[in-house]
Amino acid sequence: MMQSFRQAMAWLHTWFGLVLGFVLMAAFFFGALSVFDREIDRWAIPSTRFDPQPMPSYEKILRPAFERMQPLPATVDAMRPRVNGPMPERFDTVVSWSAYTTHRDPVLQLFAGYEVPNAKDPEEAIWAEATIDPRDGTPLPNDRLKVGSGFFYPMHYGLTLDWKNLGIWIVGFSALMMLVALVTGVVMHRRIFREFFTFRPGKGGLRSVLDLHNLTGVVALPFHFFFAFTGLLIFAATYYFPLGHTQLHDLHDLHAEVEARQTGLPHQRAGIPAGLANVDAMVAEAQRRWRANDKAGDVGFLVLQHVGDANGYVSVYRAGTDRIALVGDGIHFKASTGRLIREDPAPTATGRVAEFLTGLHLQHFRHWLLRGMYVLGGLLGAACIATGFLFFVEKRKRQHARQGQQGARVVDALAVTTVTGMVLAALGILVANRLLPEDLPARGDWERYAFWGTWLLALLHAAWRSAPVARGLANPAWREQCVAIAVLAPLAAVLNWITTGDHLLRTFGQGYWPVAGVDLALLVSGAVAALSARALKRRALAGPVASIAGAETGHA
Amino acid sequence: MPESVIAALLLLAALSASVAGMGWLALSMPVHAQQAGMAPPSRAARRALRMAGAVALLVALACCLAVDHPTMASLVWVMGLTAAAVGVAMTLAWRPHWLRVLVPWAGPRTARG
Numbered sequence: 206m207m208q209s210f211r212q213a214m215a216w217l218h219t220w221f222g223l224v225l226g227f228v229l230m231a232a233f234f235f236g237a238l239s240v241f242d243r244e245i246d247r248w249a250i251p252s253t254r255f256d257p258q259p260m261p262s263y264e265k266i267l268r269p270a271f272e273r274m275q276p277l278p279a280t281v282d283a284m285r286p287r288v289n290g291p292m293p294e295r296f297d298t299v300v301s302w303s304a305y306t307t308h309r310d311p312v313l314q315l316f317a318g319y320e321v322p323n324a325k326d327p328e329e330a331i332w333a334e335a336t337i338d339p340r341d342g343t344p345l346p347n348d349r350l351k352v353g354s355g356f357f358y359p360m361h362y363g364l365t366l367d368w369k370n371l372g373i374w375i376v377g378f379s380a381l382m383m384l385v386a387l388v389t390g391v392v393m394h395r396r397i398f399r400e401f402f403t404f405r406p407g408k409g410g411l412r413s414v415l416d417l418h419n420l421t422g423v424v425a426l427p428f429h430f431f432f433a434f435t436g437l438l439i440f441a442a443t444y445y446f447p448l449g450h451t452q453l454h455d456l457h458d459l460h461a462e463v464e465a466r467q468t469g470l471p472h473q474r475a476g477i478p479a480g481l482a483n484v485d486a487m488v489a490e491a492q493r494r495w496r497a498n499d500k501a502g503d504v505g506f507l508v509l510q511h512v513g514d515a516n517g518y519v520s521v522y523r524a525g526t527d528r529i530a531l532v533g534d535g536i537h538f539k540a541s542t543g544r545l546i547r548e549d550p551a552p553t554a555t556g557r558v559a560e561f562l563t564g565l566h567l568q569h570f571r572h573w574l575l576r577g578m579y580v581l582g583g584l585l586g587a588a589c590i591a592t593g594f595l596f597f598v599e600k601r602k603r604q605h606a607r608q609g610q611q612g613a614r615v616v617d618a619l620a621v622t623t624v625t626g627m628v629l630a631a632l633g634i635l636v637a638n639r640l641l642p643e644d645l646p647a648r649g650d651w652e653r654y655a656f657w658g659t660w661l662l663a664l665l666h667a668a669w670r671s672a673p674v675a676r677g678l679a680n681p682a683w684r685e686q687c688v689a690i691a692v693l694a695p696l697a698a699v700l701n702w703i704t705t706g707d708h709l710l711r712t713f714g715q716g717y718w719p720v721a722g723v724d725l726a727l728l729v730s731g732a733v734a735a736l737s738a739r740a741l742k743r744r745a746l747a748g749p750v751a752s753i754a755g756a757e758t759g760h761a
Numbered sequence: 762m763p764e765s766v767i768a769a770l771l772l773l774a775a776l777s778a779s780v781a782g783m784g785w786l787a788l789s790m791p792v793h794a795q796q797a798g799m800a801p802p803s804r805a806a807r808r809a810l811r812m813a814g815a816v817a818l819l820v821a822l823a824c825c826l827a828v829d830h831p832t833m834a835s836l837v838w839v840m841g842l843t844a845a846a847v848g849v850a851m852t853l854a855w856r857p858h859w860l861r862v863l864v865p866w867a868g869p870r871t872a873r874g
Contacts, residue, residue, distance in 0.1 A: 402853055404853070420847070528833055578837070578843070
């Protein structure tokens with residue numbers, strides 16, 4: 206009974222791991238990159254290479270910037286079908302103005318929502334977005350692709366498949382199966398503690414691949430488990446069960462009204478014009494209240510609701526940099542008088558757990574060591590999946606070769622594409638980011654094409670070179686793509702030097718870590734790829750190594 | 762000393778304790794002790810190494826708690842253990858005799874190396 210149970214677990218682990226491993230590989234790799242998404246943004250948009258700034262003064266910087274904002278013509282056109290009658294020339298009734306920053310953002314993002322007269326859904330607002338330099342309010346280009354937070358991060362959670370949130374469903378399902386793979390993997394692994402520290406590179410073939418698969422899976426098990434789990438939780442709350450907005454729309458509206466009565470924060474405009482008291486004084490008061498509760502006082506999010514109306518209010522949220530839990534500790538003031546309306550109450554016990562779990566994954570905290578460790582965890586996850594692919598192929602390729610089957614060959618080519626090919630694609634977008642002309646129209650789209658184009662080339666290359674696998678040998682594409690990484694990664698760093706003048710000596714000397722860190726990571730990746738290519742070459746020259754027959758039979 | 766330097770030193774201490782702790786736990790296993798060129802440890806020595814390992818990991822936790830908010834410290838600790846375990850496993854794979862630094866009392870290297 207136990208034996209068949211274990212076999213069933215092995216079947217589940219093998220086949221779901223194989224199919225969804227390709228997705229999980231992207232989630233892990235781009236997740237690891239997303240830990241430093243803001244820093245990659247600095248590398249990719251040189252005009253934003255300055256130090257992170259605190260939330261600037263509303264009166265001096267933010268108000269003039271907000272007043273300049275209007276929705277883009279394209280946004281207005283997109284809204285047109287959802288409005289009865291013509292669209293106005295200008296939008297003046299402000300639903301909300303808000304500004305968002307983190308402790309790693311030099312630039313400040315501004316959002317403005319406006320009421321649309323005669324909109325079919327009166328609740329629907331039209332939005333404008335802007336990016337400014339918080340030191341003096343200068344508008345910065347808002348259309349440049351933020352390669353880190355605007356591309357690698359969406360790749361991480363949704364593969365950038367936006368259509369009907371398809372990517373988010375695929376990644377979410379993969380995360381669920383990842384939890385299954387972790388459980389089945391633990392069931393299959395009979396010597397979890399005895400082989401906790403075991404990696405025998407000298408044994409070659411199946412044994413060493415399986416060692417590395419087990420090692421990277423087991424030592425980072427808490428990381429793998431908690432990130433798959435909290436990722437699912439975040440998706441569940443945001444996308445999978447947004448009941449309030451879909452099934453229960455009427456109830457949602459009613460709830461909003463009840464909430465407005467309870468909190469004293471009006472849901473709608475009163476229709477009576479009113480002035481605005483000094484917002485900077487409200488921010489200062491909020492910071493004083495946080496300090497009194499022993500909490501770091503940086504403002505992360507500032508919202509002005511119903512601007513210019515008697516019902517207007519100002520909400521000040523904390524940037525939660527000093528703890529894991531993602532908390533706002535919002536404090537709300539009446540806009541016209543600056544009187545305190547409400548302080549968000551302390552969360553319930555359940556709320557606290559939820560805040561910890563989401564904060565653990567979304568990492569707004571200020572802790573560079575922990576950030577670095579998250580990258581390590583992500584890369585260990587990627588290594589675990591990659592070695593899983595290798596084990597699958599190594600175990601079958603000679604048998605498939607004898608039987609004239611192509612299965613191992615196909616899986617191996619796809620594995621090359623998702624391991625080295627994915628790194629090449631990421632390098633492709635960075636190189637394109639430095640090579641494309643600064644004022645190219647739709648530059649961001651070209652950068653995306655470079656990413657997908659590089660990946661497609663990697664796939665074609667892996668497939669083209671895969672014939673030896675069908676004869677039970679290794680695919681030379683592994684080594685060749687390692688060589689390509691070893692060339693492209695330092696090339697990206699050199700291009701950064703040539704196009705911006707920021708070479709490593711300078712960025713190190715100035716202690717400008719965002720750019721120095723990305724360059725350094727590029728050089729290290731290049732070196733690792735070069736070493737791997739050399740090792741693969743040696744092995745190819747030595748001829749095929751006999752596989753160890755006694756590999757764990759529990760693995761299918 | 763400024764607070765940030767103390768915090769950095771404490772985190773360094775936490776990482777060092779994690780590596781030492783994982784190293785001792787590994788050396789308490791006969792296979793790994795032999796890899797490091799030591800005689801297989803006696804039953805008492807194995808128990809002592811396991812104890813030392815566990816205590817070192819707790820010291821690491823204490824160092825983490827001294828620096829950060831408990832929620833943050835717990836994550837730093839767990840991830841530190843992961844990093845230390847990978848480090849020890851890789852050392853055992855490529856340079857096993859380096860682990861002998863952790864057991865200076867174990868005497869000279871045996872012939873098995």
